[in-house]
Amino acid sequence: MSEKRTVTVENKSQISIADLILLALLLAAGAVLRIFSSGFAILGMKPNFMIAMYCLAILLIRPKLAGCAVVGLLAGALCQISTPSPYINLISELLGAVVMGLLIRIPMHIRIRGKALDVSPLVTTFFSTFVSGAAFVVCLFVFYQASAAGLVAYAPIVFFTALINCVIVQILYVPVRMAMKK
Numbered sequence: 001m002s003e004k005r006t007v008t009v010e011n012k013s014q015i016s017i018a019d020l021i022l023l024a025l026l027l028a029a030g031a032v033l034r035i036f037s038s039g040f041a042i043l044g045m046k047p048n049f050m051i052a053m054y055c056l057a058i059l060l061i062r063p064k065l066a067g068c069a070v071v072g073l074l075a076g077a078l079c080q081i082s083t084p085s086p087y088i089n090l091i092s093e094l095l096g097a098v099v100m101g102l103l104i105r106i107p108m109h110i111r112i113r114g115k116a117l118d119v120s121p122l123v124t125t126f127f128s129t130f131v132s133g134a135a136f137v138v139c140l141f142v143f144y145q146a147s148a149a150g151l152v153a154y155a156p157i158v159f160f161t162a163l164i165n166c167v168i169v170q171i172l173y174v175p176v177r178m179a180m181k182k
Helices: 017-035 049-061 065-082 088-103 120-144 148-181
Strands: 006-009 013-016 109-112 115-118
Touching: 013 017, 017 049, 017 065, 049 065, 049 088, 049 120, 049 148, 065 088, 088 120, 120 148
Parallel strands: none
Antiparallel strands: 006 013, 109 115
Protein backbone atom coordinates (compact mmCIF):
# COMPACT_ATOMS: atom_id res chain seq x y z
CA MET A 1 0.00 0.00 0.00
CA SER A 2 2.62 2.51 -1.00
CA GLU A 3 0.48 5.26 -2.48
CA LYS A 4 2.33 8.27 -3.81
CA ARG A 5 0.83 11.41 -2.31
CA THR A 6 0.56 14.39 -4.60
CA VAL A 7 -0.44 18.01 -4.42
CA THR A 8 -2.45 19.34 -7.33
CA VAL A 9 -1.00 22.45 -8.92
CA GLU A 10 -2.26 24.68 -11.73
CA ASN A 11 -2.95 22.97 -15.09
CA LYS A 12 -3.53 19.62 -13.36
CA SER A 13 0.18 18.88 -13.08
CA GLN A 14 1.30 16.87 -10.10
CA ILE A 15 4.08 17.71 -7.69
CA SER A 16 4.78 14.95 -5.22
CA ILE A 17 5.34 15.40 -1.52
CA ALA A 18 8.91 14.19 -2.10
CA ASP A 19 9.38 17.02 -4.63
CA LEU A 20 8.12 19.58 -2.11
CA ILE A 21 10.46 18.20 0.54
CA LEU A 22 13.40 18.35 -1.89
CA LEU A 23 12.49 21.94 -2.76
CA ALA A 24 12.30 22.91 0.90
CA LEU A 25 15.64 21.26 1.69
CA LEU A 26 17.42 22.87 -1.26
CA LEU A 27 16.01 26.33 -0.53
CA ALA A 28 16.94 25.98 3.15
CA ALA A 29 20.45 24.90 2.19
CA GLY A 30 20.68 27.83 -0.22
CA ALA A 31 19.57 30.27 2.49
CA VAL A 32 22.08 28.96 5.02
CA LEU A 33 24.93 28.86 2.51
CA ARG A 34 24.03 32.37 1.34
CA ILE A 35 24.41 33.70 4.86
CA PHE A 36 27.67 31.86 5.58
CA SER A 37 29.27 31.88 2.12
CA SER A 38 31.95 34.51 2.67
CA GLY A 39 34.54 31.74 2.94
CA PHE A 40 33.74 30.59 -0.60
CA ALA A 41 34.94 33.79 -2.27
CA ILE A 42 37.28 33.41 -5.25
CA LEU A 43 39.05 36.67 -6.10
CA GLY A 44 36.35 38.53 -4.23
CA MET A 45 33.53 36.77 -6.08
CA LYS A 46 31.41 34.08 -4.54
CA PRO A 47 28.64 31.79 -5.67
CA ASN A 48 25.06 32.75 -5.00
CA PHE A 49 23.97 29.52 -3.39
CA MET A 50 20.31 30.51 -3.26
CA ILE A 51 20.18 30.80 -7.05
CA ALA A 52 22.18 27.59 -7.45
CA MET A 53 19.83 25.66 -5.17
CA TYR A 54 16.60 26.85 -6.75
CA CYS A 55 18.05 26.15 -10.19
CA LEU A 56 18.92 22.64 -9.03
CA ALA A 57 15.43 22.19 -7.58
CA ILE A 58 13.77 23.35 -10.81
CA LEU A 59 15.99 21.05 -12.86
CA LEU A 60 15.08 18.06 -10.71
CA ILE A 61 11.38 18.74 -10.13
CA ARG A 62 10.61 20.31 -13.53
CA PRO A 63 7.51 22.26 -12.49
CA LYS A 64 5.31 24.23 -14.87
CA LEU A 65 6.20 27.88 -15.43
CA ALA A 66 3.82 29.04 -12.69
CA GLY A 67 5.52 26.63 -10.29
CA CYS A 68 8.90 28.07 -11.26
CA ALA A 69 7.58 31.55 -10.48
CA VAL A 70 6.48 30.36 -7.04
CA VAL A 71 9.94 28.84 -6.44
CA GLY A 72 11.50 32.18 -7.42
CA LEU A 73 9.24 34.11 -5.07
CA LEU A 74 10.02 31.70 -2.22
CA ALA A 75 13.75 32.08 -2.88
CA GLY A 76 13.38 35.87 -3.02
CA ALA A 77 11.48 35.88 0.26
CA LEU A 78 14.22 33.80 1.91
CA CYS A 79 16.83 36.24 0.59
CA GLN A 80 15.09 39.01 2.52
CA ILE A 81 16.65 37.57 5.67
CA SER A 82 20.15 38.58 4.70
CA THR A 83 19.89 41.45 2.24
CA PRO A 84 20.47 45.14 2.82
CA SER A 85 18.26 46.03 -0.16
CA PRO A 86 14.69 44.93 0.54
CA TYR A 87 12.37 43.55 -2.14
CA ILE A 88 14.91 43.58 -4.96
CA ASN A 89 15.54 39.86 -4.49
CA LEU A 90 11.83 39.15 -4.96
CA ILE A 91 12.06 40.61 -8.46
CA SER A 92 15.45 39.19 -9.41
CA GLU A 93 14.83 35.65 -8.13
CA LEU A 94 11.39 35.57 -9.75
CA LEU A 95 12.93 36.47 -13.11
CA GLY A 96 15.79 33.98 -12.67
CA ALA A 97 13.39 31.14 -11.83
CA VAL A 98 11.09 31.96 -14.74
CA VAL A 99 14.06 31.94 -17.14
CA MET A 100 15.06 28.59 -15.66
CA GLY A 101 11.52 27.31 -16.21
CA LEU A 102 11.60 28.36 -19.85
CA LEU A 103 15.06 26.92 -20.53
CA ILE A 104 14.54 23.49 -18.96
CA ARG A 105 12.08 22.67 -21.73
CA ILE A 106 14.90 22.81 -24.31
CA PRO A 107 16.97 19.60 -24.62
CA MET A 108 20.68 20.39 -24.35
CA HIS A 109 23.05 17.53 -25.07
CA ILE A 110 26.50 17.39 -26.57
CA ARG A 111 28.19 14.28 -27.91
CA ILE A 112 31.60 13.39 -26.56
CA ARG A 113 33.12 10.19 -27.96
CA GLY A 114 29.70 8.87 -28.89
CA LYS A 115 28.12 9.53 -25.48
CA ALA A 116 25.48 12.19 -24.97
CA LEU A 117 26.28 14.56 -22.12
CA ASP A 118 23.41 16.58 -20.65
CA VAL A 119 24.66 20.16 -20.35
CA SER A 120 21.29 21.64 -19.46
CA PRO A 121 22.28 22.16 -15.80
CA LEU A 122 25.33 24.12 -16.94
CA VAL A 123 23.61 26.27 -19.58
CA THR A 124 20.29 26.88 -17.83
CA THR A 125 21.89 27.79 -14.52
CA PHE A 126 24.32 30.17 -16.20
CA PHE A 127 21.54 32.09 -17.96
CA SER A 128 19.20 32.03 -14.95
CA THR A 129 21.92 33.35 -12.65
CA PHE A 130 22.93 35.97 -15.19
CA VAL A 131 19.33 37.19 -15.62
CA SER A 132 18.77 37.23 -11.87
CA GLY A 133 22.00 39.14 -11.26
CA ALA A 134 21.36 41.59 -14.08
CA ALA A 135 17.84 42.22 -12.80
CA PHE A 136 19.25 42.81 -9.31
CA VAL A 137 21.75 45.34 -10.64
CA VAL A 138 19.14 47.13 -12.76
CA CYS A 139 16.80 47.31 -9.76
CA LEU A 140 19.63 48.78 -7.68
CA PHE A 141 20.10 51.42 -10.35
CA VAL A 142 16.39 52.22 -10.60
CA PHE A 143 15.42 52.09 -6.93
CA TYR A 144 18.59 53.43 -5.30
CA GLN A 145 19.91 55.65 -8.12
CA ALA A 146 23.21 53.81 -8.32
CA SER A 147 25.78 55.35 -10.63
CA ALA A 148 26.45 54.11 -14.15
CA ALA A 149 30.01 53.33 -13.06
CA GLY A 150 28.55 51.09 -10.37
CA LEU A 151 26.51 49.25 -12.97
CA VAL A 152 29.60 48.64 -15.08
CA ALA A 153 31.50 47.44 -12.01
CA TYR A 154 28.79 44.87 -11.29
CA ALA A 155 28.93 43.31 -14.77
CA PRO A 156 31.97 41.06 -14.15
CA ILE A 157 30.60 40.08 -10.74
CA VAL A 158 27.31 38.96 -12.31
CA PHE A 159 29.15 37.08 -15.06
CA PHE A 160 31.54 35.24 -12.73
CA THR A 161 28.78 34.46 -10.24
CA ALA A 162 26.83 32.87 -13.11
CA LEU A 163 29.93 30.93 -14.12
CA ILE A 164 30.55 29.63 -10.59
CA ASN A 165 26.87 28.74 -10.07
CA CYS A 166 26.59 26.77 -13.29
CA VAL A 167 29.62 24.65 -12.37
CA ILE A 168 28.21 23.98 -8.88
CA VAL A 169 24.83 22.89 -10.25
CA GLN A 170 26.39 20.74 -12.99
CA ILE A 171 28.46 18.93 -10.35
CA LEU A 172 25.51 18.43 -7.97
CA TYR A 173 22.89 17.53 -10.57
CA VAL A 174 23.85 13.90 -11.30
CA PRO A 175 24.35 12.68 -7.70
CA VAL A 176 21.20 14.41 -6.43
CA ARG A 177 19.17 13.05 -9.36
CA MET A 178 20.47 9.54 -8.66
CA ALA A 179 19.64 9.89 -4.96
CA MET A 180 16.12 11.00 -5.88
CA LYS A 181 15.57 7.86 -7.94
CA LYS A 182 16.37 5.70 -4.92
